Amino acid sequence: MLQIKPILSMLTRSKSGPLLLLVQIILSVAIVANASFIIKERVGLISRDSGIAESEVFDLTIYNFDDAIDPNKQNLIDVEIIRNLDGVKAATSSSMTPLSGGGWSSNFTYGSSEEDRKEAPNAALYYGDEQMIPTLGVKLIEGRNFHPDEVSSGGPELASLAIVSADFAKDTFADETAVGQIMYRGNIGEQPIKIIGVVERLQSAWVNNSNINRSVILNTELGRSFTRYLVRADESAIADLKEAIPAALHEEHPNRVVRGFTTIKEHRNSSYRDHELMATVLSMMVVLLLLITSLGLAGMVMFNIERRTKQIGTRRALGAKKRDIVSFFLVENYLICLTGGGLGALIAVQLGQQLMTLYSLPKLELIYPIVTVAGLLVLTTIAVILPAQKAAKISPATATRSV
Amino acid sequence: MLSMKNISKVFKTDLVETHALRDFNLEVNEGEFVAVTGPSGSGKTTFLNIAGLLEGFTHGDYFLDGVNISNLSDNKSAVIRNEKIGFIFQGFNLISDLNLAENVEVPLRYRGFSAKERKVRVERALEQVGLAARMKHLPTQLSGGQQQRVAIARALAGEPRFLLADEPTGNLDSLMARQVMELLEDINKAGTTIIMVTHDAELARRAQRNIQIVDGQVCDFTMYQSGQTDNKTQSIADAVSVA
Numbered sequence: 141m142l143q144i145k146p147i148l149s150m151l152t153r154s155k156s157g158p159l160l161l162l163v164q165i166i167l168s169v170a171i172v173a174n175a176s177f178i179i180k181e182r183v184g185l186i187s188r189d190s191g192i193a194e195s196e197v198f199d200l201t202i203y204n205f206d207d208a209i210d211p212n213k214q215n216l217i218d219v220e221i222i223r224n225l226d227g228v229k230a231a232t233s234s235s236m237t238p239l240s241g242g243g244w245s246s247n248f249t250y251g252s253s254e255e256d257r258k259e260a261p262n263a264a265l266y267y268g269d270e271q272m273i274p275t276l277g278v279k280l281i282e283g284r285n286f287h288p289d290e291v292s293s294g295g296p297e298l299a300s301l302a303i304v305s306a307d308f309a310k311d312t313f314a315d316e317t318a319v320g321q322i323m324y325r326g327n328i329g330e331q332p333i334k335i336i337g338v339v340e341r342l343q344s345a346w347v348n349n350s351n352i353n354r355s356v357i358l359n360t361e362l363g364r365s366f367t368r369y370l371v372r373a374d375e376s377a378i379a380d381l382k383e384a385i386p387a388a389l390h391e392e393h394p395n396r397v398v399r400g401f402t403t404i405k406e407h408r409n410s411s412y413r414d415h416e417l418m419a420t421v422l423s424m425m426v427v428l429l430l431l432i433t434s435l436g437l438a439g440m441v442m443f444n445i446e447r448r449t450k451q452i453g454t455r456r457a458l459g460a461k462k463r464d465i466v467s468f469f470l471v472e473n474y475l476i477c478l479t480g481g482g483l484g485a486l487i488a489v490q491l492g493q494q495l496m497t498l499y500s501l502p503k504l505e506l507i508y509p510i511v512t513v514a515g516l517l518v519l520t521t522i523a524v525i526l527p528a529q530k531a532a533k534i535s536p537a538t539a540t541r542s543v
Numbered sequence: 544m545l546s547m548k549n550i551s552k553v554f555k556t557d558l559v560e561t562h563a564l565r566d567f568n569l570e571v572n573e574g575e576f577v578a579v580t581g582p583s584g585s586g587k588t589t590f591l592n593i594a595g596l597l598e599g600f601t602h603g604d605y606f607l608d609g610v611n612i613s614n615l616s617d618n619k620s621a622v623i624r625n626e627k628i629g630f631i632f633q634g635f636n637l638i639s640d641l642n643l644a645e646n647v648e649v650p651l652r653y654r655g656f657s658a659k660e661r662k663v664r665v666e667r668a669l670e671q672v673g674l675a676a677r678m679k680h681l682p683t684q685l686s687g688g689q690q691q692r693v694a695i696a697r698a699l700a701g702e703p704r705f706l707l708a709d710e711p712t713g714n715l716d717s718l719m720a721r722q723v724m725e726l727l728e729d730i731n732k733a734g735t736t737i738i739m740v741t742h743d744a745e746l747a748r749r750a751q752r753n754i755q756i757v758d759g760q761v762c763d764f765t766m767y768q769s770g771q772t773d774n775k776t777q778s779i780a781d782a783v784s785v786a
Contacts (some may be wrong), residue, residue, distance in 0.1 A: 143652060145645075146649075149640065149641055149645055150638075150640040150641060153640040153681075451638055454638075455649065455653075457595065457636075458624070458625065458649055458650040458653065458697070459621050459624050459625020459626070460621065460653050461617070461621045462617060462618075535598060536596075536621075536624070537592045537597040537598040539632055539636055540588055540591060540633075540709050
């Protein structure tokens with residue numbers, strides 16, 4: 141028997157305790173729903189698959205200080221030295237390291253004539269050679285890779301071929317195939333760049349970018365006095381290569397510095413550290429809030445049992461079964477929880493709107509307040525059931541005693 | 544109606560055994576108004592609790608309406624309390640957060656009556672005690688006598704076979720006590736069996752039968768005074784020098 145009406149009457153006449161609990165539940169739902177949503181967003185960002193063999197790929201940078209060195213030629217020599225070392229599976233020079241936090245991006249235009257030129261979305265820009273794809277371990281899903289003789293060495297304006305990520309292809313050409321399309325790079329002249337391949341996934345350097353998977357690889361080794369390389373090797377060989385690569389490069393030319401040796405996995409950990417910290421702190425806050433709310437519920441029930449000992453005895457004397465007493469406390473607290481949960485859900489949506497405006501967060505999905513209220517109902521049951529069962533054991537003879 | 548045979552109740556602690564009732568025998572017929580008196584600690588409340596199925600007993604047999612209710616389950620006891628017995632407590636035991644109608648409705652809800660049936664019974668019971676006009680009031684807005692009348696209405700609403708009253712006038716002044724007693728007499732005249740525990744000798748005299756409990760045993764002075772007593776009652780009566 142639910143006894144909702146008399147319980148509501150009792151709650152409305154004995155306001156202070158239930159009101160405090162109600163406020164606590166409203167705040168808990170509003171905060172927990174939004175915090176859970178933010179945690180899910182952050183975890184979603186962190187768990188995005190880069191498509192890269194992150195533990196096997198590391199970067200290094202060679203800084204040449206000898207002005208007599210021709211960087212275009214030296215880069216070709218250096219990459220060959222690295223590729224020939226034991227344990228190295230593939231290596232390429234690269235304008236940037238995925239997930240590292242810093243790198244290149246560019247706008248592109250495309251279209252058959254100048255009048256028809258359309259803007260392609262901004263994309264991360266990788267300059268590299270035919271070993272870029274095997275080095276990163278990304279999957280070519282359409283077209284082909286660069287041939288070695290198609291890779292030029294020099295300035296960025298030399299790029300003539302491109303391999304693009306599937307996201308870039310879809311965002312630019314929609315349902316049309318990207319392979320064979322001609323595009324032009326933003327402000328670097330009017331050199332046409334032909335798309336010859338599409339990779340399934342290639343992330344950029346910036347983990348906070350919502351379009352992290354929009355990337356373009358161009359067929360050019362940039363000739364500069366400092367050059368970054370991406371190297372893929374067996375995980376077990378990386379420690380030895382940290383010694384072997386500088387040694388081999390210094391043997392070829394001593395007047396330079398070799399630094400880096402950071403795996404993509406380490407870059408990932410570093411780039412997502414703030415997100416992880418945020419998710420951890422918010423998770424702890426959610427657990428703490430739910431714990432405090434549960435304790436509040438259990439405390440309120442225990443206080444009410446203490447306060448209502450005689451009333452419970454009287455109810456038992458008047459014919460209440462033990463299950464009626466348990467159900468009385470459960471229904472009473474479900475009513476508080478549902479009222480608080482409903483109001484909390486409304487405030488959660490409002491709070492979500494504010495967070496969306498102030499911090500450019502996505503809109504709070506309604507399922508979060510709903511699941512939070514459902515979770516609170518479960519917690520209410522857990523917090524209330526034991527004290528309520530204890531209350532049900534109060535003897536009906538209590539009604540005739542002075543309590 | 545009510546028959547207790549050799550009922551005993553023993554409270555045990557690690558060190559002490561207390562016999563609250565010993566070989567307690569009592570027959571109450573339908574329609575009787577029985578007053579139960581006795582000194583403090585004599586076992587009156589224990590008798591009332593056992594009679595009202597509020598607590599169990601150690602030995603003996605208890606028949607209510609011809610049914611042996613010894614060793615009943617907790618649920619079955621609750622059903623019998625709800626359907627057959629009306630309780631009136633010394634401290635009224637009204638729920639302060641519920642209005643009069645809601646208070647009277649409490650046992651009816653446990654009985655599973657429909658809302659319509661509850662409403663009819665609540666109005667009838669409150670009318671019977673003269674408080675129908677105040678059914679939306681809270682207990683704290685009433686005098687002690689009025690509160691006890693609400694408690695009586697609550698006991699009557701389920702139309703029980705008998706009423707158990709525990710010092711029903713104990714917390715009332717003499718005027719209100721008289722009014723409550725008159726109400727109980729009217730209820731009894733309408734056919735409801737009443738067992739009333741009281742300290743008040745004057746009220747006890749107004750009952751049809753006066754039982755005194757001494758040291759956990761019963762002494763029926765009505766029978767004693769009419770010369771029909773047995774040896775046990777004779778010896779208890781002599782010991783307490785009441786006759």
